[in-house]
Amino acid sequence: MNEKKLEERKKMIYGLLCDELYVPMRTKEIAMLLDIPKSKRQDLQEVLDALVEEGKAQVSKKGKYQKAEKVVKEGAFISHAKGFGFVCVEDEGEDYYIPEEYVGNAFHGDQVRIELLPPSKGKRREAKIIEVLSHDISTVVGTYEKSKNYGFVISDNARITQDIFIPQGKDMHAVDGHKVVCQITSYGKKNRNPEGVITEILGHRNDPGVDIMSIVRGFDLPTEFPEKVLNQATRVANEVSEADRAGRLDLRGVTMVTIDGEDAKDLDDAISICHKGDGYELGVHIADVSNYVQERSALDEEAKKRGTSVYLVDRVIPMLPHTLSNGICSLNAGEDRLALSCIMTLDAKGNVIDHTIAETVVNIDARMSYTSVKKILVDKDPAECKKYQDLVPMFALMEELSGLIRKKRMQRGSIDFDFPETKIVLDAQGHAVDVMPYERNVATKIIEDFMLIANETVAEHFYWQEIPFLYRTHATPDGEKIRKLATFIGNFGYTIKGGADEVHPKELQKLLGKIQGTPEEDFISRLTLRSMQQAKYTVECTGHFGLAADYYCHFTSPIRRYPDLQIHRIIKETLRGRYNETRREHYESLLPVIATETSRLERRADEVEREVDKLKKVEYMSRHIGETFEGIVSSVTGWGLYVELPNTIEGLVHISTIRGDYYQFVEETYELVGERTNRHYKLGQRVKVVVDDCDTMARTIDFVLAEDEDE
Structure with a gap:
């Protein structure tokens, strides 16, 4: 049947199927009704199949x-800078593509109702937005552009494609180039821009720090x-008193140190170590933040709202005020501090054979940096070794035990991405x-290693207590992603044993070991990482x-992570004998909400940190336009090559x-x-690549191949 005749038959039969007097009908009944002879039944079936494939018939x-009945779903609209978008429906694996002509007046982040369009052969499912249910975004950060009697805010978020109209008198006297916060008052309609009012001027786009604050x-x-x-932070941040020390295990006579980056000010963990028989006694001592941040206090509610501290290139946005995080809750050398300690006994092979969890009071002997400890253990720097001569044997013992713990973890299959x-x-x-690049050192x-072993020990202890708790879990990778990974690495002669749905972490660890030192190491490592699930907080201990x-x-960072602070409260209630059925019910209702929300806030913090890093990398490379660099092809796509330079900067x-x-x-x-x-x-x-262009708004870097590469 030719195409013209097929279209005519489809219209005729679709009209019949729309008549409720006749449907539903079998093929035979349709043929009889339309007086189609048996010899033409195959043509009829072809028409019916075409209508089903197009989604017009079922x-x-x-x-x-x-x-076919209309299929209507609800989800979140994700806009694209080019005008089209996607709708993500919860619990469905695939997003629905929304062509530009069917976006309507939906705004990025809106909860919308969509109607599925008839499927097109070889294309992903498409839909059109039929109703906006609610708006997720109420404020926009962007650059103000002033006209004579009005202005516009051009959003920093490329997904917000509409400029926000600012009426006269609603601009706070902003001028061209000001970075502003704009409150949306109207989301617009077809052929009409959204409207808003400026609520804050962050500064001019060229002012120091304004670019990062705009992202924040x-x-x-x-x-x-x-x-x-x-x-409240000022009131509770008193020096440790005799009353504070009462009932606590006094460890002020035990030698212990903090080891952090040179610039760190919130020192929330300290280490003590000594020989115990043929093995070791390792103490991981964590600042007792929960002593100062009481549940349901103003401090607690603010910490819960923030979820985590955010570390940016020019600032830290702390979870707790500096009075606490850099003061009484920081394990500063030479000062009495309250702590929650996990003191572990390990045998000669690095196995934890006993442990004690206790409320303690500590006094740190030295504030060490990673660089300083490396100078002592690796460089054998004479000056550094002399300066800390009383502690050098302790650092050597740390290195010895750390190696045992790491070896044991690697033997069971722990995956170490050393980017x-x-x-x-x-x-x-x-x-x-x-x-x-900032490399890890000894x-x-x-x-x-010591933080990981403490986190594991505490988690196991409270798992067997069978009380509500917050765990850090990481699910087995998605089978389809592992299959794709296996196919890809097969091109390089590598394999992954076991089925895609039951891969063991040891297999991925072996893969990383095999590629070590090879040209493909970096990108296979990254692809392996991308094939894995995202870690999150849960109330179930699923591993x-x-x-x-x-x-x-997560037990070791209550200054900067809310889940750690929360489980410290549970730990202390059990240590003090105050845990009862009422508290069980309280935590059973509270912890699932905290797990979900802190996981979300952690992802937000990670995204902010990534975006700020991308911005500063683009800014740095914008000073090197026209210059030639050597790099490695880190990704290949249908639109080009991504090249990563030795300093970790990547461009297209x-x-x-x-x-x-x-x-x-070639995929x-x-x-x-x-x-x-x-x-x-x-x-x-x-x-070899030449820096061709840098776009700070889009945070992208464009390279071109150097002339000798093109030849």
Whole structure:
């Protein structure tokens, strides 16, 4: 049947299926009604199949046809800078694509009702927005552009594609280039912009720090503490008294140190260590923040609202006021401090064979830095060793035990992604003047190992107590992602044993071991990381896949993480014998909410930190336009090559800029291949690039291949 005839038949039969007098009907009944002979039944079936495929008709299990019912769903609208968008429906794996003509007046973040469109062959499911149910975004941060009698705010968020109209008298006397916070008063209609009023001027876009503050405010991060919270922090931040020490295990005579970055001011963990028989006694001592932040107090409510401290390149947005986080709750050397200690006995192989959890009072002997401990243990620096000569044996013992703990963790399959972090150096004006990789060293690994073992020990202890608790869990990777990973690494001769739905972390650990030192190490490591689930807080102890741990929680950072503060309260109630049925019921209702909300706030903090880093990297590279760098191809896509430089900065070489040939993307091997020259650009390949353009608004860097690469 030719296409024209098929369309005519489809219209006729669809009209019949719309008539409620006849439907539902089998093929035979439709043929009889339309007087179609048996010889033409195959043509009829072709028409019916086409109507079903287009979503205009539906067929029951008994083979009866009728007009398809409209499928309506609800979800969150995610706008795209190019005008189209997606709707994410909860508990469904795939988002629905919304073509630009069906977006209507929906605003990024809105909860909307959608109607599914008939499926198109080879395309993802499409839908149109039929109703806006509620708005998620009420304020916008952006740049003000002034006209004679009115102005517009151009959002920093590229997903908010409409400029916000600001009527005369609603602009707080902002001028061109001011970064502002705008309260939306109307979300607009078709062919009419949203409208708003400026509520705050952050400063001019060229003023120091305004660029970062714009990102912070764009994510609705609280930056100032309410006066009530600050007053309460001042009142409770008294020096440790005799009454405070009463009933606590006094560890002030035990040698212990803090080891942190040079710039750290919130020192919430200290370490003590000594030989015990053939093994070791390791003490992990954590600031007793819960002694000063009482449940349901103004301080507690503000900490819960923030969820976590946020560490940016030019500032820290703390969970608690500095009076506490840098003062009485910080384990400052030479000062009595209240702590919650996990004191573990380990055998000669690094196994925890006994432990005690206690409320303690401590006095830190020395405030050490990672750099200083590295100088002592690795560099054997004479000056540093002499300065801390009484503590050098202690650091050697730490290194010894840390190695045993790490070896044991690796044996069970713990996955260690050793990516260099980025260190961004700013000048006095807040401009990025250097970007460099910040590598872990022996001291950072010692602290990491000791914090992990303490977190595991506390989690296991309270799991067997069978009381409500907050755990840090990490689910087994999604089977489909592991299958894709296995297919990809197969191109490089690597394999993952076991089925995709039952992969063991040890298999991924083995993979990382095999690729160590190879050109493909970095991108396979990143791809492996992307194939894994996101860790989160839960009330169920389902284990931590990445650490290959059956029991895990966050116990060691109550100054900067709310879940740690919360479980400290539970721990102390059990230690003091105050835990009862009433408290059980209280925590059973409270903890699921805290787990969900703190997981969300953690993701928000991570996103803010990433966006600020991206902004400063773009700013740094904007001073190097036209310069040539050597990097490694870190990702290959249909639109080009991503190249990562040694300083961790990544940029895109768009496929349209690669001269000398027409390049096709080969998905199976993640390569761009020239049609005429058969030249390959693949993952891990070293290339020279020239910085072509930097967009601070979009936070993107464009590279082009250096001329000798194009030849």
